[in-house]
Amino acid sequence: MKISEVIDRKSSKEFLEVPKILYRDDPFWVCPLDVEIEGIFNPENNSCFQHGEAIRWTLKNDQDQLVGRIAAFYDRRKEGHFDYPTGGAGFFECIDNQEAANMLFDTAVEWLKSKGMQAMQAPINFGENYNYWGLLVEGFLHQAYAMPYNFPYYQKLFENYGFRNYFEQNSFHKDLSEGWPERQIKFAQFAETRPGYSFEHFSYKHVDKYIHDFVTSYNNIWKGFHENYTPLKHDDVRKIIVEAKMVIDEELIWFAYYERKPVGLVIAFPDINQILAKLKNGKLNLLNKLKLFYYRKRAVTRSRVFIAGVDPEYQSAGVIAAMFYQLIKVIEKRPRHTELELSWVGDYNPRTLTLYNKFDAKQVKRHITYLYLFDPKAPFRRFDNVFEGKLYKDDQTKKS
DSSP: EEEEEEOOOHHHHHHHHHHHHTTTTTTSOOOOOOOOHHHHOTTOOGGGGSSSEEEEEEEEESSSSEEEEEEEEEEEEGGGGGOOOEEEEEEEEEEOOHHHHHHHHHHHHHHHHHHOOOOEEESSSSSSSSSOSEEEOOOOOOOOHHHHHHHHTTHHHHHHOOOOOEEEEEEEEGGGOOOOHHHHHHHHHHHHHHHEEEEEEEEEEHHHHHHHHHHHHHHHGGGGGTOOOOOOOHHHHHHHHHHHHOOOOOGGGGEEETTTTEEEEEEEEOOOOHHHHHOOOOOOOHHHHHHHHHTTTOOOOOOEEEEEEEEEGGGTTTTTHHHHHHHHHHHHHTEEEEEEEEEETTTOHHHHHHHHHTHHHHHEEEEHHHHHHHHTTTTTOOOOOHHHHHHHHHHHHHOO
């Protein structure tokens, strides 16, 4: 077998072809858009390149057939998030062969070592964690947009190599025909009427305001997950909002305010994987653009909640329930919608896990984010979000 770095147009195309070859007979796999994957590895599109690097490889067998691929990357802003300087690997695909997998993993490890890394998180995205993050180990069903899908044997390939479970991500599905628990609806109705609180959905008419509110809320919520949290920037969000305009449903994106201060958000998108499945090849040519436009209001029967969170200072006020109630009211006016996917929630986030269970959503998928320590004798510690708990207690002490 031979491993080769992606260095030109031909090898970039081969990188994109690997999953198309491996999953050609899998009814649940949906081919992502080539332009989206390529954008992740384009310094002009991905701001992570301002603080790090990325590299890709493909693997061929002795018959010169593509049998695997992997990408490796690091972001200097995130080094302080871990006990050791840690890079990442992702977009891993491989035949069911441990030797082939080991060649891919070894190559990523050696490159990251050369960049000063001491550990590797995988499989992850070179960007935010709500896209292409984690290895599917339970629930090999249809996958929502940007949620990873892989063969069941991948878990064996990772764990045999020495990867360890860093944290788990749970995805829930809500069958909309079953309705919502009356008790939770009443609580949400009460929460939305609490003095000082208000709720608004996103609108392109006031896009600058909502980008500001998104960044403010997101940074206040997720700064508690790491002592050295890297703030999200307005320009990065604007780029996403502009590029996704064709598929965004303004009424599926909700913000919570307390005395006009943004304190929470719920971001849901129509699941365009139901459209991409009809495009087949990942190409965004003229024909597929026409299909995308035609099917966006005809083929989509579910939405995916990408992000949901509340500023820790306001989490005890029922804000998350009230925001979901706004979303529920909108979805009930969408007769084609039959399902809502709530993905993903870390096993370190009991508040949101409890909420989804109270809404009678069923946990149907589980992904694992693995960590591989280059020194096998180095102490390993799972991610447990202790820092967020400490931050919340400190805030409460200051308030009292």
